[in-house]
Amino acid sequence: MKKSLPSIAIAIATLIGAILILPHQLSAVALAPDPVISAATPQYVEGEVLVKFKPSASLPERHATIASHQNALLAELPPQGWTHVMLATGQRMAETLTAYRSNPDVEYAQPNYIYHATAVPNDPQYRQLWALKNSGQTVTSFLQPGNPMYPYNNPGTSGDDINIEKGWDHITDCSSVVVAVIDSGVNYEQEDLANNMWNGGSAFPFHGYNFVDKDNNPMDLDGHGTHVAGIIGAAGNNAIGTTGVCWKASIMAVRVLDTKNPSNPATSANVLQGVNFAVNHGAKVINMSLGGENFDQAFSDSITIAQNADVVVVVAAGNKEPNNDNDKTPIYPCNFRHPNLICVAALDQSYRLATFSNYGIISVDVGAPGTNILSGWAGANSRITDSFTLGWITTKTTGDGWDSSVLSGKAVLHDPTNWPSGTYALNTVDRAYKSFNLSSVDVATLKTSSSVNVTPDGTFAVAMRAAGGDPFSTTNPTYLWGPYYTDKVPASSESKWAISADISNCLSSNCTIGFQLKTGATADLGAAIYDFAINALTLNTTSYNTLMGTSMASPVVAGLATMLRAHNPQYTYADVINAIEKAGRTTPSLMGKTTTGKAIDVMSSLAFLNTPKGLTATVTRIE
Amino acid sequence: MRRSIAFVMGLAAIIAGSSCRHTPSSPRATFINSSSRQTKVPREYLITLNPGADIKIIAGLYGRFGIKEVKGIGNNLFLMTLIEDPGAATIEELRKKNAQIKATQPNFIYQLNTPAGPQ
Numbered sequence: 001m002k003k004s005l006p007s008i009a010i011a012i013a014t015l016i017g018a019i020l021i022l023p024h025q026l027s028a029v030a031l032a033p034d035p036v037i038s039a040a041t042p043q044y045v046e047g048e049v050l051v052k053f054k055p056s057a058s059l060p061e062r063h064a065t066i067a068s069h070q071n072a073l074l075a076e077l078p079p080q081g082w083t084h085v086m087l088a089t090g091q092r093m094a095e096t097l098t099a100y101r102s103n104p105d106v107e108y109a110q111p112n113y114i115y116h117a118t119a120v121p122n123d124p125q126y127r128q129l130w131a132l133k134n135s136g137q138t139v140t141s142f143l144q145p146g147n148p149m150y151p152y153n154n155p156g157t158s159g160d161d162i163n164i165e166k167g168w169d170h171i172t173d174c175s176s177v178v179v180a181v182i183d184s185g186v187n188y189e190q191e192d193l194a195n196n197m198w199n200g201g202s203a204f205p206f207h208g209y210n211f212v213d214k215d216n217n218p219m220d221l222d223g224h225g226t227h228v229a230g231i232i233g234a235a236g237n238n239a240i241g242t243t244g245v246c247w248k249a250s251i252m253a254v255r256v257l258d259t260k261n262p263s264n265p266a267t268s269a270n271v272l273q274g275v276n277f278a279v280n281h282g283a284k285v286i287n288m289s290l291g292g293e294n295f296d297q298a299f300s301d302s303i304t305i306a307q308n309a310d311v312v313v314v315v316a317a318g319n320k321e322p323n324n325d326n327d328k329t330p331i332y333p334c335n336f337r338h339p340n341l342i343c344v345a346a347l348d349q350s351y352r353l354a355t356f357s358n359y360g361i362i363s364v365d366v367g368a369p370g371t372n373i374l375s376g377w378a379g380a381n382s383r384i385t386d387s388f389t390l391g392w393i394t395t396k397t398t399g400d401g402w403d404s405s406v407l408s409g410k411a412v413l414h415d416p417t418n419w420p421s422g423t424y425a426l427n428t429v430d431r432a433y434k435s436f437n438l439s440s441v442d443v444a445t446l447k448t449s450s451s452v453n454v455t456p457d458g459t460f461a462v463a464m465r466a467a468g469g470d471p472f473s474t475t476n477p478t479y480l481w482g483p484y485y486t487d488k489v490p491a492s493s494e495s496k497w498a499i500s501a502d503i504s505n506c507l508s509s510n511c512t513i514g515f516q517l518k519t520g521a522t523a524d525l526g527a528a529i530y531d532f533a534i535n536a537l538t539l540n541t542t543s544y545n546t547l548m549g550t551s552m553a554s555p556v557v558a559g560l561a562t563m564l565r566a567h568n569p570q571y572t573y574a575d576v577i578n579a580i581e582k583a584g585r586t587t588p589s590l591m592g593k594t595t596t597g598k599a600i601d602v603m604s605s606l607a608f609l610n611t612p613k614g615l616t617a618t619v620t621r622i623e
Numbered sequence: 624m625r626r627s628i629a630f631v632m633g634l635a636a637i638i639a640g641s642s643c644r645h646t647p648s649s650p651r652a653t654f655i656n657s658s659s660r661q662t663k664v665p666r667e668y669l670i671t672l673n674p675g676a677d678i679k680i681i682a683g684l685y686g687r688f689g690i691k692e693v694k695g696i697g698n699n700l701f702l703m704t705l706i707e708d709p710g711a712a713t714i715e716e717l718r719k720k721n722a723q724i725k726a727t728q729p730n731f732i733y734q735l736n737t738p739a740g741p742q
Contacts, residue, residue: 184735224735257735266733267664269702276697292733293662297726298669298700305698316736549737 044111048074049097053081057105065105069096084112119168121237121247123192125544129242130349131369131556134161139349139372141546143381150371150548156349162368162556163585164245167563167602172236174246174566179232179285179558180278182271183225185210185218185255187378190226191541192234192241198252200281208253209277211270218255221443221504221537223378225253227547228289230375231555232562241544242374245559245602246566252283257290260445260502266290272302279309284565286311287558289551291318291331300336307340312565312573314558316550317345318358326360335363340573342561342580345590346370346553347599352589357550359593365581367590367599370553377545384436384534387411394432395470399425402432402515414528415517420451423523424458431472433514438507441536446480446501446513451528457520459483460527464503468510478505483518503534560600567606583608663729666691666708670701676723684717684724702730 049071053062059076066073066085074084087096093111100109120126120133130139136158141147148154178198188197188207197207200216208218220226233249234242254277256270271290278286279302286306306313318331326335326343334343343364346357348371353359357370388404388411396402403417413432416424424430438444452460461482465471471478480501503511513534517527557580564576571579583605584598591597670681670693681693681703689706696702711729718724 224737257733259735265735267667268669268728268731268733269667269696271733272700273696289736290733291736292731294729294731296731297728298671299731301671301698318736547737549735551736554736 044093044113046093047087047091048112049085049087049093049100049109050077050112051083051085051100051109052107053083053105054107055081057081061105065100065103069099071096081107119165119172119237121168121243122239123234123236123241123243124239125242125374128374130156131161131373132164132243132245134158134349139374139546141372142374142544143546148372149546150348150354152355152371153348153350153352154372157351160347160349160351162245162560162600162602163604164602167606168236168247170606171563171567172247174233174559174562175248175250176569177285177562177565178250178252178281178283179287179562180208180252180254180274180283181225181229181232181555182254182256182274182278182286182288183220183228183290184222184257184259185212185220185225185378186229186251186253187220187223187226187376187539187541188218188253189539189541190230190376190378190543192238192243192376193226193229193251194541195238196233196235196244196246196249196251198250200252204281206253207251208255209274210255211273211277212255212258218253219539220253220255220378221539222257222259223381223537223543223545224259224289224547224551225255225257226378227373227375227545228287228551228555229253231373231552232287232559234376241376244375245556246563249559249562252278252281254278258502260443260504262500268296268298272299275299275302275306275313279306279311284311285558285561286313287315287555288313288333289316289549289554291316291334293330294332295330295335296332299333300338303333303336303338303341307338307573310573311340312558312561312576313338313341314554314561315341315343316554317343317360317364319346319356319549319551320358321356324356324358326358326363330363331358334358335360337363340577342366342557342577344368344370344550344554344557345594346548346550347587347589351587351599353593354548354550356548357553359590361592361594364594366557366584366594366596367587368553368556370550370556371548372546373548373552374544374546375552377543379442379537379539379543382441382536382538384536386434386532388413388529388532392432392434393470394430396425396428396430398428401425401428401430402517410530411532412528412530413515413532415515415526419526419528422525424517424519424526426519426521426523428517428519430517430519431470431514433471433512435468435510435512436534437509438503438511438534438536439509440538441507442504442539443537444503444507444511445535446499446503446533447535448499448532449530450497450499451525451530452484452497453525454485454517454527455520455522455524456485457522458524459485459516459518461516461518462499462501463514463516464501464506465512465514466506466508466510468508468512471512471514472516480513483516557600560602560605563602564605579605579608661732663711663731666705667730668703668705668711668714669696669726669728669730670703670718670724671726672699672701673723673725674699680721680723684721685714699725 070088233244236243236247254274256274257266346354400416463471587599691704
């Protein structure tokens with residue numbers, strides 16, 4: 001008498017079978033990485049098989065066998081006996097293969113499999129992109145060849161990269177997922193970004209929004225945001241410039257940073273509005289390469305809103321050397337603990353933690369390349385310096401006034417003339433100013449340092465005038481600094497005020513910059529101006545630059561997050577972050593420094609299987 | 624009568640402080656010291672109202688410091704710019720006196736995460 005399997009065992013076996021046939025994209029228990037199988041990546045040529053006949057089968061016999069299956073012979077292949085066969089329309093591969101395999105003249109039959117060359121883009125600067133392909137190359141600064149920005153471990157270690165070339169065999173087009181770059185803006189006309197920008201329609205024709213100037217033009221007036229955007233999605237394989245993690249992308253530009261205002265580049269108000277804009281307009285990945293020292297509840301709330309909208313937020317860990325431990329000295333948003341947020345440290349070319357990079361075994365999650373990173377830039381930077389010897393007009397009402405000297409090898413503009421050995425004249429108004437031609441630039445910032453010792457009944461000020469002439473002679477001077485008086489500070493080289501002022505409203509052929517010392521009835525040491533420079537940017541579409549920072553590491557991960565979401569549209573933010581963190585490459589320099597101890601690995605993340613969710617099983621006793 | 628005059632004067636002061644732009648004909652000379660690195664924007668605060676709250680409560684609570692501007696930035700959040708800055712602690716203390724305001728905080732400053740700038 002046959003014994004039947006216990007009914008419970010049958011039910012369990014059925015359940016196990018059901019699990020095994022689940023498609024891989026459903027969340028499942030983490031397994032060793034399998035080859036990525038996707039409906040978009042066929043494994044063999046449909047309608048074609050290869051048949052190996054036995055040596056005893058003659059040519060006419062081989063042809064007759066093929067004809068008997070209503071197939072067409074495409075080619076005889078070396079070595080002898082292999083034939084390339086095309087099926088008739090409507091014939092099924094499995095049945096045809098079975099038929100051939102059962103023929104006594106056939107040794108074996110198989111599909112005509114497809115093989116891919118590992119994708120390598122043809123972008124001319126690809127060989128400098130060690131993050132994508134580390135061949136042990138030396139990476140030098142794009143603008144100063146031969147001068148690496150980060151000299152340690154350069155060249156680095158071949159193979160220490162994000163393992164992306166195999167990933168590109170499966171996906172290069174991430175444009176189905178909008179990724180927001182919340183930064184200094186993006187030069188959306190840069191040659192390697194112009195075709196990869198988010199289509200904001202007629203409402204947002206410039207691909208995003210500008211919360212600094214409160215308009216819809218997020219043009220980058222610095223370069224940082226453009227560089228970040230290029231890391232994520234500079235057009236790949238277009239024979240131009242570099243390539244991003246994604247060859248094709250949909251990048252939303254959100255300008256919240258005004259780097260012309262170094263004392264106040266970005267604020268809570270602008271940043272959280274930027275996050276809300278990105279979420280409200282369909283971004284599913286956000287990159288923020290910025291940080292601040294204060295716990296910011298309003299900013300945290302905006303990330304919660306992003307979480308509720310299933311948005312992955314990727315942020316930089318910060319560069320606060322020597323106070324690099326974010327667990328001791330928090331940096332936000334990195335130190336927020338939202339489950340949809342991933343914080344990134346920077347690695348060098350030998351996958352050592354970069355010396356400048358922040359870390360935190362509780363607060364920082366993964367590492368990614370962040371040194372000597374080449375990417376697009378907003379335009380051409382230039383610098384006008386001045387030695388105070390030519391072209392300066394000085395005026396005074398009494399006494400001494402402005403003069404220029406070389407002190408300790410530095411050009412100095414100073415008042416009084418015997419600074420720092422004497423005091424300034426009383427009850428005087430002394431001015432020094434000069435014209436500069438700024439008509440060909442788009443952005444300009446005055447940078448100088450000054451020693452200022454003025455009593456409370458006097459002031460020192462810096463002003464500009466686009467129309468030329470004495471900038472202090474108008475009814476309402478455009479002050480760039482001051483008027484201030486300052487505490488008694490020794491007039492030494494260590495006691496200087498760093499003056500940085502946006503002079504982009506002075507972009508004329510005759511922009512005057514001036515200094516004024518106005519004194520009262522008491523005297524002090526006076527004022528001295530050093531290191532005068534006007535830093536300018538002329539926007540163009542063809543610039544590139546090499547930078548380092550966790551600012552550069554974060555968008556590498558943002559690019560991967562975007563790629564994962566494009567490859568797996570059903571992924572939640574949790575699935576994306578899980579795939580990034582769990583499938584990363586264990587990296588000794590990150591162990592004990594990050595929550596995962598891992599650097600990102602693109603191919604492994606693409607192949608990663610997430611834990612199944614919502615899978616239930618009912619075991620029923622069958623009587 | 625005296626109380627009425629004081630109330631009117633006080634109200635006028637609030638209105639004057641909250642509606643009139645402080646634009647002197649020339650900038651006042653101010654003292655600047657070496658601890659000038661800011662982590663928050665002076666005189667700016669983010670005010671979160673509870674759902675259904677009247678925005679006028681902001682002027683009512685903080686008008687005494689002179690309000691230059693109140694701008695809505697979404698999600699019941701408002702950016703308030705004052706003429707005189709009483710400090711975050713005072714702003715928060717006043718918030719506790721009115722249930723219509725959910726939260727207050729300074730407008731914090733954020734920096735780029737690039738240790739070396741462009742060449």
